[in-house]
Amino acid sequence: MTPFTYARAEDAADALRLGQANATAYLGGGTNLVDLIRETVARPNGLVDVTGLSGGIEETEHGGLMIGAAVRNTALAEHMMVRTRYPVLSRAILAGASAQIRNMATVGGNLLQRTRCTYFYDTDGSRCNKRMPGSGCDAIEGFTRGHAILGASTDCVATHPSDMCVALAALDAIVHLHGRGGARTLPFVELHRLPGDRPEFDTVLEPGELITAIELPPMSFAANSTYRKVRDRAGYAFALVSIAAALEIEGGRIKDVRIALGGVAHKPWRASKAEAALRGGPATEDAFRAAAVAEMADAVPLRDNGFKIELTKRTLVAVLGDLAGAAA
């Protein structure tokens, strides 16, 4: 590990001031960043500890939730309003990592965790455009069981590892940011990027910009929502494919629906095509299947991950079937 400085930020303004220094990173629970530094994938000169900032969960005046970026994953998953109004979010968090790591990890840090692509981590043996821009990608023709089938590029086929973020993408969450230019908000689905020819950038954040909170807008039908994660073993593994979905049925027809996919792309994948295909239509298995087919029409398999296309379709049909049953 290369040496770095450490400072605790007292508040957001203090964090911003400390965070403007060259090669400084904000530190949450450290569950990903400490590992990245130890593996020399990340080489910050300084860490600014932001775990002392905004750690509350408050109901907004519109009936949504404002979640401080320093809230620990466990605290968010166990919050009774999340469990009852946005169960997809509790379930997504509880499907990720281990209890110990969920106790440490912050909401802001979860958003900014890096891909677990093994080639990204292999500093000694592999070329990786995300780790070293322009060096090439050894994943594309390598072992690609965990890699992307949607929105990938010839420079990067990595997937975003978060479960929580898949739920946030489905829930129309809003990210609150603080940067040199002041405060701003961003739709959550616009926070993360597709790799294109600049895979070194996971997000659209400006240098030194700080995530201060995540806002969940009110969404009454999200009470009928869930998260299903398919993985190589029953516990403590990253998703091969995951689905976050919320469904509202009225008079036998789909009034509203939200769907996001995990494990398939460089960012949490909002399934807008499937949503459009379903909205206003019947809540039948045929309709669920047609929506899944529409969403996956542009999927491009690599050598080892072609199974994900059919797996995503089947999992989506199953999840929508469960939610339709619960809504009936």
Next chain:
Amino acid sequence: MSILINGLAVAPPDDPRVSLLDLLREGLHLSGTKKGCNQGACGACTVLVDGERIVSCLALAVQYDGREVTTIEGLADGDALHPLQQAFIDHDGFQCGYCTPGQICSAIGMAAEAKRGVPSHVSADLAADVTLTREELQERMSGNLCRCGAHNGIIDAIRETLTSQTGAAEMAA
């Protein structure tokens, strides 16, 4: 400020690279907490911070200034074992013993989570009180690996301790 470790005030390290795990083992010679994978995947280094279980390998010690840390060495009362330690012996909850300190600290943190109603991945009803079935315990302990394969004995030991009156009281203490 200082880190309170098993009741003893310890100055945080000068070098921010030092993990809480290395501070415990190398700095304080509290070698009960084990280094397994050193990347958060095995749970051998689990300790309790203000009663919550964390993996100490991914914890930078400087971040824990002002916090209270309990390790396996802090559980027994003199020669009197913590009830969960005794239950691990009674149920063959280990073979080589390397994962045991982490398993025991993790189970104590797990019991506190369940008591305050934290659901798990296998909880059918997110809003209901927690009933620690075998399946629930297996899921909630899935962050602690045992390469000897003593998982069944570990779950038996935890179940027995949680269902005995003195054990349950100690687990919630």
